[in-house]
Amino acid sequence: MEEIAPWQIWLAAIVTLGIYSYLISDNKLYRLLLNVMIGLGVGYNFIIMWKQVLQPLWWEPMTRGFAAVFNGFAPGSAGALWVLVGLLGTLWYFQFSRKYLWLSRIVIGMTLGAGAGVVFKQQLLMNMPQIADSFRPLIARADGTPLVGGSDAPLSLWMSLNNIIFVGTIVCVMVYFFFSFEHKWAPVRHTARLGRWLLMVSFGAFFGNTVMTRMAVFLERLQFLLMDWLRVG
Amino acid sequence: MTKRRFIALVTFLAGLYYFLEFVVPPTIPWRTVRGEVVSVSPQSITLLVNGQQQQIPVEPTLKVYRERPTGAPESVEPAQLRPGDRVSAGPTTYLSDWLTPVNNFFIVLGSMAWGMGLISLAMVHSGNIRRRRPEWYGSVVFFLAVGGGIVAGLGYGAEGGWLKEANDVVFNYLLRPMSSTVFSLLAFHMATASYRAFRVKSGEAALMMTSAFVVMLGQIPIGLWLTHGLPSFLQLPVMAQWVLYIANSAAVRGMWFGMMVGAIAVGLRFWLSLERGAFFDREL
Numbered sequence: 001m002e003e004i005a006p007w008q009i010w011l012a013a014i015v016t017l018g019i020y021s022y023l024i025s026d027n028k029l030y031r032l033l034l035n036v037m038i039g040l041g042v043g044y045n046f047i048i049m050w051k052q053v054l055q056p057l058w059w060e061p062m063t064r065g066f067a068a069v070f071n072g073f074a075p076g077s078a079g080a081l082w083v084l085v086g087l088l089g090t091l092w093y094f095q096f097s098r099k100y101l102w103l104s105r106i107v108i109g110m111t112l113g114a115g116a117g118v119v120f121k122q123q124l125l126m127n128m129p130q131i132a133d134s135f136r137p138l139i140a141r142a143d144g145t146p147l148v149g150g151s152d153a154p155l156s157l158w159m160s161l162n163n164i165i166f167v168g169t170i171v172c173v174m175v176y177f178f179f180s181f182e183h184k185w186a187p188v189r190h191t192a193r194l195g196r197w198l199l200m201v202s203f204g205a206f207f208g209n210t211v212m213t214r215m216a217v218f219l220e221r222l223q224f225l226l227m228d229w230l231r232v233g
Numbered sequence: 234m235t236k237r238r239f240i241a242l243v244t245f246l247a248g249l250y251y252f253l254e255f256v257v258p259p260t261i262p263w264r265t266v267r268g269e270v271v272s273v274s275p276q277s278i279t280l281l282v283n284g285q286q287q288q289i290p291v292e293p294t295l296k297v298y299r300e301r302p303t304g305a306p307e308s309v310e311p312a313q314l315r316p317g318d319r320v321s322a323g324p325t326t327y328l329s330d331w332l333t334p335v336n337n338f339f340i341v342l343g344s345m346a347w348g349m350g351l352i353s354l355a356m357v358h359s360g361n362i363r364r365r366r367p368e369w370y371g372s373v374v375f376f377l378a379v380g381g382g383i384v385a386g387l388g389y390g391a392e393g394g395w396l397k398e399a400n401d402v403v404f405n406y407l408l409r410p411m412s413s414t415v416f417s418l419l420a421f422h423m424a425t426a427s428y429r430a431f432r433v434k435s436g437e438a439a440l441m442m443t444s445a446f447v448v449m450l451g452q453i454p455i456g457l458w459l460t461h462g463l464p465s466f467l468q469l470p471v472m473a474q475w476v477l478y479i480a481n482s483a484a485v486r487g488m489w490f491g492m493m494v495g496a497i498a499v500g501l502r503f504w505l506s507l508e509r510g511a512f513f514d515r516e517l
Contacts, residue, residue: 008402012410019414023421032371037411039375040403042351043382048389049347058341085338089345096352105240107342112503113244114339117251119500124255127493130486166483173487195487200437202484204444205476207427211445212452214420217413224410 004228013229016221058082134170136163169198241506248504250335254328259308260296265323273314278322289322296325351379444480448473 015033022030065079088110094103137146140163142156175188176195183189226232258265266289268280278289278297289295291311298306300319308329314320358372381403388400427445432438450456451473460468466475502508 008406011402012406015407015411016414019411019418022418028368031368032374033411034415035371035375036378037408037415038354039378040382040385040408041412042354043379043384044386044389044403044408045382046347046351047383047386049344051386051389053340053344057337082341085341086345089342092346092349093352095349102236102240105236106243107346109240109244109506110247111339111343113247113249114251115248116244116500116504117248117255119496120252121255123493123496123500127489131490134483134486162479166479169480169483170487170490173484174490177488177491197437197440198480198484199488200440201444201476202481204441204446205448205481207423207441208445208448208452209477211420211423211427212449214417214423218417218420221410221414221417 009229013225016225058085062086134167136167138164138167169195172198244506245504247339248500250328250331252504254332257326257328259298259326259329260321260323261326262323265321267321268319270314270316270318270320272316273311275312278311278314278320280320280322292324294324295322296329297322444476447476451476 015036018029018033021027061079062082065077065082068074068076069080088107091103091107094100136144137150138160139147140156140159141147141150141153142159143151143153144159144163145151145153147155172191172195174195176192176199178192183192266280266282266287268282268287271279271281271286273279275291277291280287280289295311297309297311297314298321299309299314300321301307306321309320354375358375360366361369361372381399384396385400385403388394388396388398391397391400447469450459451469451471456469456473465471499508
């Protein structure tokens, strides 16, 4: 493993403490470090974007295509057509022109159209298996198969109860989000209310999980400050 | 009006490919053969179809899909087939063949918008410097940092040299610690937010608080320590798993199914240029 120089640890510790100084109050050092972080991120990612996306997917095929064109339209000349994508890409920058703003709408429209097309495929492919999996047997065997036509596993009350809660929760939550008609009819109203309670359980779980994730990152930073920088323990 | 119609047409055509690629089968249905592979040669594939052997010539337009154990198809070359594989083979409809180039086209087109963010930031910060706004020196630092980031980025993937060292220092000792510190700052914000949110005023708030505490305590050793004497289903780690995998996952699915319908509806509105609002109604 590569040896870490003390000044590198000091550098990381200073920026870490500088950002944590915000916990005392908003201050100039914190705002300065945010500018450093955003600036470094923008510059760094700009080059990464070039090296990982634009160079291999656009620049190299285009230059190879032009080389083939100048070589008497040798095979691979079609790659030169990528120049058109470059020209199309420049249309983004007409966002900064009031007169020719509409030109930028062409690429925005193309991107929105493609995004919308991808949404059909993505949403259906992603959710169809989940929808199929949601039809769980309410009276289930220990391996999750239904009582009728399932395996030889014994009947499981725990599995059945879990499946009833699972299917019931999905139905209640969907009823809660069904706004096409007013929830006047008592069974719908009660189901929607139960759906709201179940959503609260879910939001609580989300909250707990998020706090734990952030805490894990905070502990990692604390560990760095105490063990790597201050060498405590 | 002509400009708007032209943009609507371009939007429609851009989405049309993905829509057709999804709904049109990858091979011509009435000429597609499904069966089990008996043998493969460079000239043909022999399949067992309904108990009878059928030879399929290997042509440039032939597309072969092998069934994975999960049932999902994967596109394979004839030479990759093994006897016993379940396949469907037929002449291609060409749409799926173009998926990678079309994806690359949109990835490249989208990536070219990246400079707009850079220009916008440069305009804001150069304005700060020109007008000597409060803390304008922060904007000078921003430009210096962009330059540093670009230099460090040039060292990405380098085998050695000072550029690689610059990349290591910027990435490992500046960008990574700073971004994870900012990320962890939210733990403190959430702690104060939770104080307000968890003041139990209603049944819903009580449910949310109980669920959050069960999930949080269930993930740390103290949760197990507190409840280790209880029956297993009452122990906090077990309850946390139950909340996450049964109650939470079912509620999230209920929301997702609604979001799926919403996303498809919004997608259709964008695709057919039916969306209305500030951006879409502006005169061109």
